Amino acid sequence: MAHDDVDIAEGVDHQVAMVMDLNKCIGCQTCTVACKTLWTEREGTEYMYWNNVETRPGKGYPRDWEEKGGGWESEKHINRSVGEIPSQQDYGENWEFDHEGILKEGEDKALEPENTDPEWGPNWDEDQGAGEHPNNYYFYFPRICNHCTHPSCVEACPRKAIYKREEDGVVLVDQERCRGYRYCVEGCPYKKVYYNAVTKRSEKCVFCYPRIEGEGPDDEVHPPACADQCTTQLRLVGYLDDQDGPIYKLVEQYEVALPLHPEYQTSPNVYYIPPVAPPQHSEDGETVDVERIPRSYLEELFGEQVNDALDTIERERAKVERGGHSELMEILQDKNPAQQYRLEVFADD
Amino acid sequence: MSEIVRGRRPLLVAGLLAGLLVASAALAPLIADARPAREIPVEDVEESLADPGAEGWSDVPAATVPLASAPSGVPNADDTTVREVEVEAAQTDQRLFVRLRWADPSDDRSASSPRAFADMAALQFPVNATTQPAIAMGSANNLVNVWQWSATNNTQELLAGGPGTTTVFQQPEVSTQAARSTVGEGDGWSVVFTRDLDTSVDNRTQLAADADVSVAVGIWNGENSERAGQKAVSEWYYFPFGPDDGGAPFQTILWAVAGVAIALVIAVTAISVRRTREEGES
Numbered sequence: 001m002a003h004d005d006v007d008i009a010e011g012v013d014h015q016v017a018m019v020m021d022l023n024k025c026i027g028c029q030t031c032t033v034a035c036k037t038l039w040t041e042r043e044g045t046e047y048m049y050w051n052n053v054e055t056r057p058g059k060g061y062p063r064d065w066e067e068k069g070g071g072w073e074s075e076k077h078i079n080r081s082v083g084e085i086p087s088q089q090d091y092g093e094n095w096e097f098d099h100e101g102i103l104k105e106g107e108d109k110a111l112e113p114e115n116t117d118p119e120w121g122p123n124w125d126e127d128q129g130a131g132e133h134p135n136n137y138y139f140y141f142p143r144i145c146n147h148c149t150h151p152s153c154v155e156a157c158p159r160k161a162i163y164k165r166e167e168d169g170v171v172l173v174d175q176e177r178c179r180g181y182r183y184c185v186e187g188c189p190y191k192k193v194y195y196n197a198v199t200k201r202s203e204k205c206v207f208c209y210p211r212i213e214g215e216g217p218d219d220e221v222h223p224p225a226c227a228d229q230c231t232t233q234l235r236l237v238g239y240l241d242d243q244d245g246p247i248y249k250l251v252e253q254y255e256v257a258l259p260l261h262p263e264y265q266t267s268p269n270v271y272y273i274p275p276v277a278p279p280q281h282s283e284d285g286e287t288v289d290v291e292r293i294p295r296s297y298l299e300e301l302f303g304e305q306v307n308d309a310l311d312t313i314e315r316e317r318a319k320v321e322r323g324g325h326s327e328l329m330e331i332l333q334d335k336n337p338a339q340q341y342r343l344e345v346f347a348d349d
Numbered sequence: 350m351s352e353i354v355r356g357r358r359p360l361l362v363a364g365l366l367a368g369l370l371v372a373s374a375a376l377a378p379l380i381a382d383a384r385p386a387r388e389i390p391v392e393d394v395e396e397s398l399a400d401p402g403a404e405g406w407s408d409v410p411a412a413t414v415p416l417a418s419a420p421s422g423v424p425n426a427d428d429t430t431v432r433e434v435e436v437e438a439a440q441t442d443q444r445l446f447v448r449l450r451w452a453d454p455s456d457d458r459s460a461s462s463p464r465a466f467a468d469m470a471a472l473q474f475p476v477n478a479t480t481q482p483a484i485a486m487g488s489a490n491n492l493v494n495v496w497q498w499s500a501t502n503n504t505q506e507l508l509a510g511g512p513g514t515t516t517v518f519q520q521p522e523v524s525t526q527a528a529r530s531t532v533g534e535g536d537g538w539s540v541v542f543t544r545d546l547d548t549s550v551d552n553r554t555q556l557a558a559d560a561d562v563s564v565a566v567g568i569w570n571g572e573n574s575e576r577a578g579q580k581a582v583s584e585w586y587y588f589p590f591g592p593d594d595g596g597a598p599f600q601t602i603l604w605a606v607a608g609v610a611i612a613l614v615i616a617v618t619a620i621s622v623r624r625t626r627e628e629g630e631s
Binding site: 082085086087088091158159160179180181182183185186194195197200 | 421422423424425460461462463464465501512513514515576577578
């Protein structure tokens with residue numbers, strides 16, 4: 001098999017993966033809207049954002065999701081940390097706005113949620129970040145389901161209604177088997193499984209599987225909508241075990257694309273190029289040799305490996321600055337869709 | 350003096366035994382009312398008792414069934430709150446009615462937000478009425494038929510062959526009616542399940558049977574986030590649909606003891622009378 005030296009789940013032929021370069025995210029939420037338009041405009045899904053972009057540092061979506069447990073207790077994947085279900089307030093309500101009255105009938109009032117006075121919602125703390133002027137900092141953080149190699153949501157379901165697809169490792173909820181117990185919702189440490197209170201079943205990101213299968217009207221293979229619609233094209237989509245592809249190189253070879261919260265032990269298959277912010281400024285506005293985003297914060301997100309990753313990126317960037325050649329820098333700047341989206345490499349298997 | 354004493358002893362024994370006889374006669378009706386521990390009597394009725402508030406339920410005897418947390422691998426499986434349920438059953442020629450009543454102060458009818466779980470109750474029957482499958486949802490080769498009511502106003506008829514295998518019947522034959530009710534000293538639920546006794550559908554328990562039919566009960570308290578295997582359940586009980594076999598074992602034993610006591614009384618009395626006569630003649 002092509003994945004002899006890549007750790008993918010037992011019984012899975014190939015593992016889809018995504019790399020997101022956080023240095024390119026401008027927080028425009030086009031990915032969020034692309035996903036929402038395609039998947040979560042149905043009744044009961046209004047509050048869901050299978051793809052969301054949160055400001056970091058920040059509480060995220062759902063609020064404080066990192067404090068709600070889930071995942072595995074150790075890399076042996078024997079005991080799960082049970083976790084809790086976020087409240088509706090943590091996600092944010094499905095607010096109603098009087099667009100009709102204000103825009104068409106000219107009512108003189110603010111466009112704000114009707115009949116409610118919310119205190120939290122998705123993206124509520126946008127752009128707040130942390131730090132003091134002039135050294136405040138934040139970055140945008142797009143999140144989807146990680147389609148983990150060791151998905152604790154799958155293990156949590158007593159009905160095996162949530163499963164990891166054999167052909168590509170996409171994690172799906174079988175809507176016929178699901179009975180809305182929500183063990184997957186509490187079991188996912190990333191809180192990327194959502195309960196639909198209308199259908200009484202749980203739902204999640206499907207990695208746009210009909211698009212990657214070429215099951216759309218044009219019979220063409222497309223990357224997931226969040227990646228396709230991204231204004232800065234910050235996402236690479238392919239297979240982790242495609243050793244000729246950029247994802248393999250970024251994750252396995254250069255080790256600069258990192259899973260979020262590796263300590264949850266679920267082995268995510270969405271990877272991030274950590275953000276490199278401009279250095280801090282002195283009160284006089286002079287650049288000083290201090291990183292703006294504290295390493296300690298990035299270590300909280302990506303583990304200690306982030307240090308090596310950032311060092312590698314810095315080293316390779318310096319190489320290019322000196323006029324040298326860097327395969328890594330070329331990959332990170334690749335504008336060739338054939339490399340960015342390698343979804344047909346195993347089509348003949 | 351000694352002759353007098355000798356002559357009175359049989360009379361004393363006879364008197365004691367006579368007392369025992371009287372006591373047995375007095376207790377006999379009470380003994381006759383005692384039921385085997387796992388029996389839920391089924392009362393014959395003329396009218397439908399589908400309404401949990403129907404007057405006819407007042408004539409139906411109730412069995413108090415203790416509940417305990419089901420053995421299950423789901424988180425918090427030991428954390429259940431309902432300790433007992435009153436089970437009453439009645440049948441017309443056509444239908445079985447089973448009323449469950451249990452204390453639950455919180456009225457949880459909604460599963461309409463991520464953390465909301467509704468109260469639920471279920472009856473479990475062996476698909477093959479003459480068997481007794483594994484109590485926890487049966488097993489792959491011995492299926493169970495489950496009638497599940499949810500306070501979301503949803504009733505499902507299910508088939509299961511072990512934990513995690515529940516499958517919904519697309520055309521349920523079970524219907525339910527539920528109402529909040531006073532149970533004991535507080536609020537609770539009163540839920541009636543009803544279904545035709547006769548069925549010709551595969552994997553559906555035949556209740557028009559000539560044999561006792563096992564039944565188990567499960568209750569979920571939505572307020573405590575109980576769902577799936579986190580539930581309070583009973584052991585197997587049974588509806589006595591079988592032929593009258595002269596009474597259940599417990600009752601038979603009691604009557605046998607009473608019978609022996611009566612026979613002893615008669616025998617000892619007869620002997621005593623005879624001896625007294627003999628002594629009188631000598």
